[in-house]
Amino acid sequence: MAPLGLSALRSLLRRSSRPQAWTPPEASWSRPFGLGWDQPYTVRYASNLDDGPWHGMPLGGFGAGCIGRSSRGDFNLWHLDGGEHWYGTIPDCQFALFESNGSSQRAHALAVKPEADASRPNSAEPLAAWDWYPASTPERSTGTYAARYPLSWTHYEGVYDAEVSCEAFSPILPGDYQRTSYPVAVFRWTLRNPSDQPLDLSLLLSWRNTVGWFFNTDPSAEVHFRDDGSPEHNYAPAIGQGEGQRNRWLDQEGVRGIVLEGQRSEPIGEGQGQWCLAVPDALEGVEVLRCSRWDPTGDGQELWQSFAAEGRIPNSNNDRSSRAGEQASAAIALKFTLAPGESREIPIAISWDLPVTAFATGVRDLRRYTDFFGADGCNAAALAAEALRDWRQWRDQIDAWQAPVLARQELPEALRMALFNELYDLASGGSLWTAASGKDPHGRFGVLECLDYAWYESLDVRLYGSFALLQLWPELDKAVLRSFARAIPAADATQRPIGWYFTQGRGRVEADRKVKGATPHDLGAPNEVPFDATNYTAYQDCNLWKDLASDFVLQVWRTFKLAPTGEDLKFLADCWPAAVQALHYLKRFDVNNDGLPDNGGAPDQTFDDWPLKGVSAYCGALWIAALEAALAMAQRLQQELGLDTGSDQHTFSAWLEQSRSNFDRLLWNGEYYDIDAESGTPVVMADQLCGDFYARLLGLEPVVSEANSRSTLKAVKESCFEKFQGGSLGVANGLRRDGTPLDPNGTHPLEVWTGINFGIASYYRLMGEGQTAEAICSAVVDQVYSGGLQFRTPEAITAVNTFRACHYLRAMAIWGLWATHTDWQRIPGAERG
Template identity: 30%
Template sequence: MAVKQPEWCSALKDISLSNPDDNDDNNLMRTWRGKHSGVGVPAFGWKISLSHKFKDRPNSWSLPPLSQVPSLVGLGVRYLLYYKKLRSKSKRPCMDFFNQTPLHQIYGVPLGGIGGGTINRGWKGDFCKWQLKPGVYTFDSPLADQFIVTIRSNDRTVFQQVLSTRFPSGEPLKAWNWRYCGSYAYYHGLYPRAWTVYDLQGQDVVLTCRQISPVFPHDYQDTSIPAAVFVWTVENKRKDDIDVTITMSMENGIGCQREQKVTTSLWNEFFSVNNHGENVSGVVMHNTTYDNMFYTMTIGATQKEGTKVSHCVEFNPLHSGTEIWHPLMERGQLSSLSKRSHVTGKGERIASAVAVSCHVKAKSTNSIDFCLAWDMPQIHFGNSNKFYKRRYTRWFGDQGKAGPALAAYSLYHYPTWEEKIHDWQSPILENSDLPGWYKSAIFNELYYITDGGTVWLEGESSDVTMLSRNAYNGVPESKHNLNGNSMHLNNGIDKTKEDEIRNCKHIMEYGRFAYLEGQEYKMYNTYDVHFYASIALAHLWPNLEISLQYDIAASILHSNPEPMQYLMDGVAAPVKTPNCVPHDVGCPDDEPWLNVNAYFVHDTAEWRDLNPKFVLQAFRDYHITKNKEFLETVWPICKIVMNHGMRHDQDGDGLIENSGAADQTFDGWCVQGPSAYCGGLWLAALKFMAEAASILGHDHEESEYNRILQMATKSYNKHLWNGKYYNYDSSPHLHLSNSVMADQCAGQWFLSAAEIDDVLPKENVRSALETIFSLNVQKYDNGRHGAVNGMRPNGVVDTSSVQSVEVWTGVTYALAATMIHRGLLKEGFRTASGIYRSAWQRYGMSYQTPEAFRMNKTYRSLAYMRPLSIWGMQYALEMPKKDKEN
């Protein structure tokens, strides 16, 4: 039965969203030579032949133009000294520019739910990236981590193959049959699922491996489970029956362990449990040596009617592997003799395997199920001895014994998971009016919600007890002189408010959530960037977004007066100034939530965008959730940050000014006076404050904020509107100030998302968006890279800073969402498609979309938070049609 299309689909009728490069996905499949396409593979997603080789390989960064070098010399020297100081303490900075993650064009859909750690199975079949301890990534592809197929006919093995294109040399696993021809296999990724299809030439057998992780919207239990299921569908196209065995092997001590190069105290053991009348058995791999965090990895399989499960609890992955290969070749199953391995000593390596056999009749299919589960129930950060429980432990316990239960639960419930995934994705996938690239991008970019060093912890009141009682004890009444009139907004906050917010009932119920700014920029919940990414959480898991916002609200009140020398200007200032929004809530090498602001480049207490961004997100989240208790709780915090921001209005016209430094999220791009970006955010925040005051019945505050808004809007238009768009800033240097900034309408994006009437003339906003599309998108590599941050009015890129010349992937997606809100659908899709085509189709950056591109095939910061803003496009499409502009 066809899925009913949402009402917004009609808005796309008669609008051609196709692009000349929309068929680039076909280029990734040109080497596919299989005759059969597999079972159940959807029509849309990211599809690539296992033999594909990317022609383009972009480089990380490049030297800035000579004109920009003088402004960066001081920063470079101070960074070197800071880096040396940290290394002397065996630490690394949260942004380590000397050890950047290299580009590997190999990654696939990550395994696992939200916040329990992730494992990446690349598109060639390797288990190639591990993130079990939060924020610590191990980039390794253990040779023993494989799937093996064995086909038997008439009690004789006729085919046995490692399903890997690798061709290792030397002693390790030399008995295994490697070098599977990748031209007869392809990968299809559509997060949170993936399919790999193997056309076994000469056998008339097709294998389809379907990978399923428990990620679907509005679920706060199963979505936290650290497990994934592999369903192998065997198609027998022969005229005779066959017996097929799939074997899953894996080395113990991988992920965290390999990083430390310590392999003692590892052991494996067999397990068997009853699961709703069916037997689930396999191997649990124990690891007790990683940084005092015990964890297990479990391979489990269901012994359904007509299948047989066998196992091998230990083999040496450095030897030939005959103890795996020969039993499979001789009998189609493993020996299953031992129930427990020995405990490894220094330098020893150990692996295990589980095999499932089934009978497949001629011209029919059968299936085999595996589960991979990992259980690191209690974690700590850095060298701290304070442990936190992960979210899933609420249902599976925190003693490190949950592996078998996780495997059994996953194997039983994965059909329900898939049903929920199907119901979520089908309205988009089956909408013929949406372009194919978008159907891939909207789901695949969501990979970061699990793979971004994400932690989802139980919200225990003892978890976050302040290390320092420096929280600001109260906020004096603020007086802001506006044309001779004083604004009185009493913001007194009791000193216990910080802890009350941190331990509120919402966090106790839904837990504490954090994710990294990027896999290279290791700061949790970086707020200026979360501003863009937050729509994914707010739209799909709104209760996690609310939890994050409560933590930010508490951190606003927090204070850390310890001086920090910030590297951009060398000036010392407090680590955390009270009553302003933090840049981040800490890093994984320290104590997040307790020690906030790991960022070391600028004193972000002086940033102009952070405070209004809290107001914008808080009100938008209220609009989505209708959680009035949340709005009431954060209302006094919103007043605090707005009053703190008002000190940046030096001339009393209601509009804040920038300082002349890089005092906002574009932290390498200076801005002076009233500016399109920060000023636009400020106007939207004032509007939201007036709306919130009205909802909460605060008539005086509503009137005051509306009065300030009226003045600020007049000033904004006076200083910045040039008849076509809003100037970058009010610098006296015309060759800089009248640049076209791609992100100048960020405030209008949030107003639209909250269904609030704009504060600026609609025709002005539309003209600005059309100008951005014409110049920043179309004039920049013909729209093939998205929207460049800065463009001169004559169509030449603004080269005044290291960031004006970049395309920010998340900003581009957010711009596209704003265009859709304003009725520019074709322009919005065209703008966003450049990011997908560059990152996924041309450059092989699957599941690692970077923060920034440049047209010279360089990028910055792989695997970044901001591209989650693509969900702003979907949110815009799903809003009632009547709210779209024509």
């Protein structure tokens, strides 16, 4: 079977045994229900994460932990421990549907048959008594999964007489710093009887009690190096531990359901708290059945026998605590009849209250949603009650904020789809969002660079990937940059080995973790003390990087100028001292006194496996743009706040004049810019003028002339895009002018970096070359969304169908396309702060 591209999938999804097939909503990613991939992308390095292609949209608020349901109907992503990853299907976490038309009946769990129970390694066939929903084949669709974050839809067809659809979402609302943090998912079921006979239906939700599972049982979280030289730590969650768990009925105004609880320490520990399964208490004509406890470790007959026979489950409120070795699941069934032509809408909420995120021994943070619901871990029911009360309003707000993007019909549908769906990483990228404090009124926020490189908010990566946060949740973008501003003056002389030297066979080379004045690469890792212990990565010595200080200054000015909430002088003033210190530190590396910092010969910038020597186009252009931004900052702060920035203006002006006078002289070759001044490497570096892009975007003096910019973009397009796999993959990082590789076994130069491509495309768009921008983005989006990489977009893909570093932060750079259109509307709600 040949791989199915996006257009072929659309065609298949429109075939059905029914006269009118369900059509996926506009600008959504869709897939026939349960249809596998023939040749999905696979991981490049054996040590890197590869869960396979069965990923769907995450559910849950930013920093609240999230769950994911795939296109085969299973819940398989469990990011409930801050910054950590656990993937696996728990078969009894599932919806099911019973139907009787008077002459025949059927019941299926609404997922394809699971291979194994991920919570019980080496176990027998899970829930062998259950009947599972049939998967689609290339010839026949049994349903469709579609997603346009934060909305997803599952439509079932050709199996039941009833028309059955489920829409799932969480209240991810731009500019709303309360509801976007909620740990809750709403499932809006729509069932219609198109036949001429009454249909008896029963909708079932079963859920495992996982309270106490999601914390690291390895307190050392020992760090070691992967085969690619990057550090990682051991994560051993307490999966399957059920002792002390109990489930009980919930009956309160507006809500009926079941609360799932577990053992607690004092104070409450990580992974402790509650889950809640809830439905409205006033569902006219619906019989609500609840089984508070059943055993999911057997064949499932205990629950399934009566459900498959008549749509009923044991109605019992058994709240005893589990003994060691026991597991406890709970279930709700909603039984009702649909007359011919009748339809019914049923909302179901799943919420969780796991308020604590723990890091190094004794270090813990409360999640942001606890500012609104308290921190005792007893508020899952309150979360579910608000969801069932307000879900229609939330749904309308989602429509409102997505409308301006959907309306831009001149942008290809696949790119509008990706604009929404790449936002998934703000929920499932190990995001951390703490409770507010006087110093941080919106809390502290961070997203991992990726799950393989598990440290927060890598500054060089977020130079590209933070465009989404800036435009939709600008106060969170400011929170991240304030964290960097606080970290720049700090120092940590702890010595640690640098991984790159190991990969080069050069033995053990050590460096300080953090030098005072150096801009940190990241805000730390989930196994240490995020925000306070920065520079977790040790693949390179980040104190030597030549792009980080410029990245910081440019992002501060960008956020000040472009945030939909307007210019925030206090934010600018808060970051100004760190910006000055960072630029002075970076100027130390101007070894030739030509005004431009010199790269040191080891990889010392975002392409951290790609050595540059002397002045480089990439770092030099960013430096010039950052000096322009610093001068603009200084002038505004002096004019409007009365700060004395005259001395800094004088210094930066002198540096800028010298830098500009030497940049073209050292690097311009008449057609494009050499990668650097000293290595003699004869390649066209695709992202060589990122600094010029930023300067132009922010209304600063461009780094290079328009003629040089356009000539460079022409060379990049021809060499790195059109001559690399015919443009079908995207832009390679660096090739010879004729499109051939300098080193056929090279790493970074031969990779297509998704976020870099979106950034380069935004530069083309800014320069009025919209067709090229769309061609680049379309190539990358097609590879990701037809290659089984959806909702785990990697940093890099290759021409041999491999990827590296999934769930990558930089891919949200696709929102640079929106930022480069001044006539495009701002997103409703994002202007709130």
